[in-house]
Structures are given as structure tokens and as C-alpha cells.
Amino acid sequence: MPDLVADDLALLLCGINPGLSSAAVGHHFATPGNRLWPALYRAGFTPRQLSGQEDRELLALGIGITSLVSRPTARASELTPAELRTGGRELRARVRRLRPAWLAVLGISAYRAAFDAPDAAIGLQQGVIGSTRVWVLPNPSGLNAHYPPRALAAEFTRLREAMGLPVRLAD
Template identity: 35%
Template sequence: MPDIILHRLPDQLRENLRLVFVGTAASTRSAEVGHYYAHPGNRFWRAIHEAGITSRRYQPSEFAALLELGIGFTDLSKSGAGMDHQIARETIDVAGFKAKIDKYRPRTIAFTSKKAASLFYGRRSSAIALGRQPRDAGLPEILVLPSPSGAASGHWTLEPWRELAAWIAA
């Protein structure tokens, strides 16, 4: 089987976004096609619509259009790809992510898995609660969402996504 060359997903960031979604790394499918949350089994695009974050259901190929809505995207690993447990620890760049947040100053950060949040906070995933996190001076509001990945079906709930929609609408 030939090796697949994985291309990282480009950041979709600019100053003063109302929301930035942050994953651990691109899935293998997302890296192959160059679109965030591109695997057909991923609930991301359905969740942001059903929760009321977007007025319609966007397709993964339309991810860049969300900048017009004040919504951006990035990952903690810009060079890794695959499921969270497949991402090499050395590709996780928390310092680089914090520098992006300092530069662009979004109003809200939403980690799209407890794993991504645990890497950011330096704590075990089991110590991370879903929903809004305690306020940390110098950082935007932070919410942790259940992973929309089909592989995380057993832990899926739309409620934290709805909490996010209500928060950014306020």
C-alpha cells in the first residue's frame, strides 16, 4: 500500500473572531481532502447547525466561508493527522497555539474534544469537564465539546454544543 502524503489543514484565523474551533489534529480524511471535519461519519457540520451556531448546514468544503460568520479553525498539531491516539506527542504545539490566540484574540475558543482540551491544559482527559471552563485571565472564554468524531459515538451529546451557541449569541 503506498504511503499517503498528509497535508496539514490551513488555519482559518483572523483578529477578533467570535469563535475558534480547536481540534487535536486533522483526521486522515480531512488531511487527504484539505477540509476540516471531512469524514462522512463526523457530526461536526450537523452539530453546529442543529445547535444553532450556523443558520444552515455547511459542507466540509465550505469551512473557509465560516470566517464571514466570525468562526475560525485551527488544531494543536498542524503536522499530525489521524485519530487522537495516533497523533505523535512531539507534533502537539500548545505554545504555538497560545501564540495564535494572543495574536488573533478570539472571543471564544471551543475545543472539539476532551483530548484537545487536556493537551492544552496539561491534565488528563478524565479531569476535563464538558462545557464552559473556569475563566483564566488573559485567555478568551473556553468551552470543551464532546468529540463529533464517529469513533466517539458513545460519548456524544449535543447539549454542550447548544451551550456554546447560547454563549456566542449573548
């Protein structure tokens, strides 16, 4: 599935890998039940709640989407540790080329594996990639029971505030 990117984005969201339904329709986070879109809206990143089919509207807001691993699966747990490590190396190269101000990796377990950071926690990470600051958010998949919608939106809000972005309200 192609990345949704541009140079010098404010934020590059990095999912773990495309779900099967997202890959089938060609839109990021299009799997029914994925909570990315409500979280972005509730956190003030978007002026209204978008859907996976509207993913391209993010570029006008300075937000792009990529994946750590390009292979679609039903569950991220189907990925191998080697795929995640390779994905981490490829993501670093992509970030150096695109130069987003912030990278947000969506999934702490995948981040730990891809970046060899076993003690990483949700939130701002110590290192940078080039000049890009790195933040880890919870995986917005409906399968992630650790973060109900309100808690997920709160974590996205912490990132928006750290970025210094205002709340985007509908006109």
C-alpha cells in the first residue's frame, strides 16, 4: 500500500502494517473498528471525524501516514521480529528523506521491536531521527483493549499539545 506522504510534514503517523481490508480498498486505517479517526478528531488534529476513505485529506493538515511493515496481515502479531527490525531501518531512512517535524509510531510493542528499545514507554522518546522528534502512541486498532477510546484520545491530545498545534475546529 503506498505511503501518504509529502516533504516537511508536521506529523508522520506510522502504523504497524496495513490490515487486510485497508490493503484491499487502498486506504490507510480503513478497517472497520479502527479508532485512529475518532482519536485524531477528539484530540483536535482534524476539524471533523474523517474515515479511512478520506485519508488523503490529512495531507492538507500537514499529516502523513506510513507503515512500519508493508505486508498486509489480519493481525500485527503475524509479523516476525525480523520484519519489524527491517521495518525500523527502512522507516528511519524514510524519515530522514521526508523530514517531518514529528514521527508518531502507533504501537508500543512494535516500536520496541523495530527500534531495539525494550524499555520504551508511550510518549516522547529520547532519540531523534535526523531532526525529527519521535513519539509513541498506543495502537488504535480495535483489538487494543488496553486503551479505550477516551484514553486513546487523551494520548493523541498529549502529542498535539507537545507539538504546539492548536485544536482544529470545524468552520
